[in-house]
Amino acid sequence: MSLIGGFMMKYIAHIGRDNDQTQLLSDHLTTVRDMCEEWGRSIGLSHVCGLAGWLHDCGKYTDEFQSYILRAHNGDPKAVPGIVDHSSAGGFYLIQCIEKYKDVTGLANQQPAKLLAELVGNAIFAHHNPNGALDYIGEVSQLGGDNQFVLKDTLPFSKRVEKCQSEDYQKMYNEIRPRFFAEFDESVFEQYYKAALDEIAAIDIIELLNNQYFYLRFILSTLIDADHTNTADFEMQIADREFRNNNKILADYYQINETAVAQQAKSNKKIQNEQLKKLNELRQKMSDACVNLNSEDAGIYTLSVPTGGGKTLSSLRFGLNHAKKYGTERLVYIVPYTTIIEQNADVIRKRLNGSTEDSTNILEYHSAVVGDFKTAKVDESVGDSAYYYARDTWDSPIILTSQVAYLDALYGKGSKNIRHMHRLVNSVLIFDEIQAMPMKCLGLNNLAMSWLSQEKTTSLLCTATQPVLEGILDGVTVKGEIVPNLSTVEQAFKRVEIMPDLKKQYDLSELMNLVNHRLEKVRSLLVILNTKAAVKKAYQTFEAGNDAVKYHLSTSMCQKNRQYKFQQIRKDLRQSDIKKVVVFSTNLIEAGVDLSFEAVIRSAAGLDSVIQAAGRCNRNHETDMAQVNLIKTTSDLENMSGLNQIKKAADITETIAHDKTNLMTAPIINNFFEQLYNHDERNKSELKYPLNIKDTQLDLYHIVRGNIVDEGEVPSGQLLERREQRALAPSTTDFTVASQIVTKCFNVIDSPTTDVIVEYSMDDEKFSGTSGDTESHDIITQLLSEQSKFGDVSKLLKAARPYTVSVYDGALKKLQEEGAVQYYENQDIWVVLKSAYSPEFGLGGNELNPDEFMF
Numbered sequence: 001m002s003l004i005g006g007f008m009m010k011y012i013a014h015i016g017r018d019n020d021q022t023q024l025l026s027d028h029l030t031t032v033r034d035m036c037e038e039w040g041r042s043i044g045l046s047h048v049c050g051l052a053g054w055l056h057d058c059g060k061y062t063d064e065f066q067s068y069i070l071r072a073h074n075g076d077p078k079a080v081p082g083i084v085d086h087s088s089a090g091g092f093y094l095i096q097c098i099e100k101y102k103d104v105t106g107l108a109n110q111q112p113a114k115l116l117a118e119l120v121g122n123a124i125f126a127h128h129n130p131n132g133a134l135d136y137i138g139e140v141s142q143l144g145g146d147n148q149f150v151l152k153d154t155l156p157f158s159k160r161v162e163k164c165q166s167e168d169y170q171k172m173y174n175e176i177r178p179r180f181f182a183e184f185d186e187s188v189f190e191q192y193y194k195a196a197l198d199e200i201a202a203i204d205i206i207e208l209l210n211n212q213y214f215y216l217r218f219i220l221s222t223l224i225d226a227d228h229t230n231t232a233d234f235e236m237q238i239a240d241r242e243f244r245n246n247n248k249i250l251a252d253y254y255q256i257n258e259t260a261v262a263q264q265a266k267s268n269k270k271i272q273n274e275q276l277k278k279l280n281e282l283r284q285k286m287s288d289a290c291v292n293l294n295s296e297d298a299g300i301y302t303l304s305v306p307t308g309g310g311k312t313l314s315s316l317r318f319g320l321n322h323a324k325k326y327g328t329e330r331l332v333y334i335v336p337y338t339t340i341i342e343q344n345a346d347v348i349r350k351r352l353n354g355s356t357e358d359s360t361n362i363l364e365y366h367s368a369v370v371g372d373f374k375t376a377k378v379d380e381s382v383g384d385s386a387y388y389y390a391r392d393t394w395d396s397p398i399i400l401t402s403q404v405a406y407l408d409a410l411y412g413k414g415s416k417n418i419r420h421m422h423r424l425v426n427s428v429l430i431f432d433e434i435q436a437m438p439m440k441c442l443g444l445n446n447l448a449m450s451w452l453s454q455e456k457t458t459s460l461l462c463t464a465t466q467p468v469l470e471g472i473l474d475g476v477t478v479k480g481e482i483v484p485n486l487s488t489v490e491q492a493f494k495r496v497e498i499m500p501d502l503k504k505q506y507d508l509s510e511l512m513n514l515v516n517h518r519l520e521k522v523r524s525l526l527v528i529l530n531t532k533a534a535v536k537k538a539y540q541t542f543e544a545g546n547d548a549v550k551y552h553l554s555t556s557m558c559q560k561n562r563q564y565k566f567q568q569i570r571k572d573l574r575q576s577d578i579k580k581v582v583v584f585s586t587n588l589i590e591a592g593v594d595l596s597f598e599a600v601i602r603s604a605a606g607l608d609s610v611i612q613a614a615g616r617c618n619r620n621h622e623t624d625m626a627q628v629n630l631i632k633t634t635s636d637l638e639n640m641s642g643l644n645q646i647k648k649a650a651d652i653t654e655t656i657a658h659d660k661t662n663l664m665t666a667p668i669i670n671n672f673f674e675q676l677y678n679h680d681e682r683n684k685s686e687l688k689y690p691l692n693i694k695d696t697q698l699d700l701y702h703i704v705r706g707n708i709v710d711e712g713e714v715p716s717g718q719l720l721e722r723r724e725q726r727a728l729a730p731s732t733t734d735f736t737v738a739s740q741i742v743t744k745c746f747n748v749i750d751s752p753t754t755d756v757i758v759e760y761s762m763d764d765e766k767f768s769g770t771s772g773d774t775e776s777h778d779i780i781t782q783l784l785s786e787q788s789k790f791g792d793v794s795k796l797l798k799a800a801r802p803y804t805v806s807v808y809d810g811a812l813k814k815l816q817e818e819g820a821v822q823y824y825e826n827q828d829i830w831v832v833l834k835s836a837y838s839p840e841f842g843l844g845g846n847e848l849n850p851d852e853f854m855f
Contacts, residue, residue, distance in 0.1 A: 035226035047196035055090030061179040091121030092164035133739035221421035246397040275621040283310035290318035299479040306493035307615030319428040336436035340592030363396040394423040413743035465608035500657040522598035539584040548580030556842030560802040606649030607672040755804040756830040776803035
């Protein structure tokens with residue numbers, strides 16, 4: 001009990017924002033502890049994680065905090081968040097426990113107690129820190145807007161510990177401890193603490209230190225998730241949160257899927273088209289291989305299904321079978337492009353439950369659904385609370401998400417990202433188009449997959465162009481390829497020949513000659529170029545006449561615009577009265593777009609991109625063997641300035657293609673990736689995620705491994721010297737990881753982008769030029785209305801996502817100067833003027849250069 005303002009009261013954790021209801025601190029700590037304990041069990045650290053939950057808010061047992069929370073609720077402007085430190089006490093108490101309980105632990109040495117204090121104490125210190133766990137060696141701060149950082153000498157974790165040891169803090173601790181144990185039995189706590197020590201001692205010390213980053217982030221992830229979940233439940237007055245039984249749902253999905261597989265096998269036998277029948281039989285064999293694999297309970301596997309081999313449903317069958325055998329809690333599809341996520345989600349929903357509306361058991365988590373409209377207020381008390389819970393926590397049996405969101409869960413800043421990390425344990429991670437992962441993230445992903453495989457997580461790497469991840473830095477151990485007799489399967493699926501023509505360079509006129517020449521023999525043609533400017537130029541130059549229709553595709557267009565184009569292209573490809581169909585596109589069409597052309601022209605790029613482009617050709621064996629023309633273009637047609645990585649990859653493709661007749665085989669693809677990753681020192685360095693930190697040569701790969709410097713790579717001996725001095729100091733910490741350097745510096749996408757909302761309607765495709773009401777126009781109008789400031793805008797923001805285009809942040813100023821975009825501060829959204837968007841070309845229309853602005 002506490003005496004505040006002359007009144008006796010119980011200790012409070014939270015007071016309702018819209019009412020005077022209170023949540024008792026003891027209830028909050030108990031519930032968060034129990035959730036952390038449950039989630040920590042998946043890696044054998046139930047009591048370790050439970051301790052974090054039990055102690056995380058014990059700093060609220062002070063008169064100062066209890067006074068603050070009442071003043072804040074009553075509107076005192078001086079009672080601002082963070083003014084009272086409540087997140088240090090629990091970590092400080094664990095440091096005290098090293099000495100306090102040394103005689104009752106039964107352990108031969110105190111190292112487990114020190115490790116426990118650092119792991120759990122750091123998580124408690126950082127549970128309100130958007131940058132995550134505190135650094136043990138140095139900290140970075142940003143110098144400016146160019147992503148350059150400077151490394152400082154301060155040690156954040158040690159600095160926090162020193163603060164806790166001050167005389168003032170000791171007085172506060174003496175106030176907290178008796179109040180905590182007045183509400184909790186100290187003997188029970190002692191036994192709980194001892195159980196946590198036993199869990200730490202059971203982990204090999206080398207394993208713990210080598211993977212300290214992941215253990216620390218996992219504990220913090222369970223704490224943030226439990227803390228936020230319980231607080232949100234209190235606000236929404238959910239007394240007893242019912243957690244869904246993912247294992248049962250996945251078991252039900254397994255039965256549904258196996259029934260569908262059997263029905264499909266029967267249907268295949270009735271097909272009259274022999275080529276299609278044979279193709280479906282091959283797809284069935286790939287699917288069967290996914291359940292016949294003699295796999296262990298966790299590991300890393302490859303599924304090198306050739307394009308058109310039924311990868312989505314085969315990988316689903318693998319994941320559901322794995323969950324049935326080993327009790328896996330969820331399947332996580334990790335996909336590079338939003339369009340593929342939506343397409344795969346649609347396929348999976350139709351296969352498993354027939355409901356395209358199921359957004360909780362089959363959750364999509366990507367920018368087009370979740371969004372990141374910064375500070376726009378969303379009233380989540382309105383609408384489907386089950387969906388919001390699934391979205392925020394990733395507690396769903398099947399999740400389809402982006403590479404960005406997955407990597408942010410592991411390395412990104414912000415509680416939204418950190419709380420997702422623990423959901424990756426005891427899961428099946430299905431990487432679709434794994435070769436599309438940014439090169440700088442490959443080493444970090446290898447580290448993550450290796451650790452996760454030790455924690456009951458299986459990774460399935462799916463692609464027709466399998467990268468050689470074993471050879472990257474320390475590599476990963478791939479336990480096996482699922483496809484039996486891969487070379488035989490490749491030959492069976494072969495329906496396209498790549499025809500290299502790389503000795504000459506095609507200008508615009510010669511490209512048009514080639515297009516017209518190919519159209520003499522085929523009815524449909526896809527032309528893929530590397531830049532949006534080149535695509536637009538080729539599209540405008542091509543004269544369709546009366547015997548052909550032409551289409552233009554690029555990321556300058558919003559998603560809704562591109563979806564409409566895809567529908568029209570698909571319709572025209574099926575209509576026999578349309579004589580010719582020609583599509584000019586950037587590489588957005590290469591992966592996951594279910595369109596099939598009789599021929600493809602591809603400008604020089606990496607072999608993986610070329611093979612993906614070939615995947616849009618003759619997908620269903622419309623002809624016996626189709627052709628992909630691989631060409632080089634002039635700089636006048638394609639300005640590759642600034643696209644060094646694409647140029648390097650194209651050069652390697654040219655070298656490999658010089659004397660090869662079949663480029664679509666596993667050995668050739670392996671050769672390409674080996675050369676790509678070892679092309680030069682810059683590429684080798686890129687794999688480690690090098691950092692732009694002044695006067696140093698640091699990389700995230702070695703920082704995550706706990707090595708703040710890579711020996712021999714730092715020109716200045718200052719950092720190394722400081723590290724050696726710390727190793728001799730009496731107060732040396734056991735950990736050396738710098739989690740905040742990771743989160744502050746990590747970005748999947750190098751150049752920051754901003755999403756802008758455009759005015760687009762399918763009616764605009766008629767090029768009527770009218771400015772009447774449109775689909776996005778209505779959404780924008782509602783977002784900008786007075787009511788949106790107070791009501792539920794989450795549905796409006798979700799509805800607006802398909803009408804957004806990502807632009808480089810550095811180009812926003814130019815767009816503003818052009819008068820093409822306007823920012824609305826109250827809603828925190830950017831809106832493009834209708835006149836600046838063309839359904840034919842996207843943002844910029846015929847006036848602006850798309851390459852200058854688009855992501």
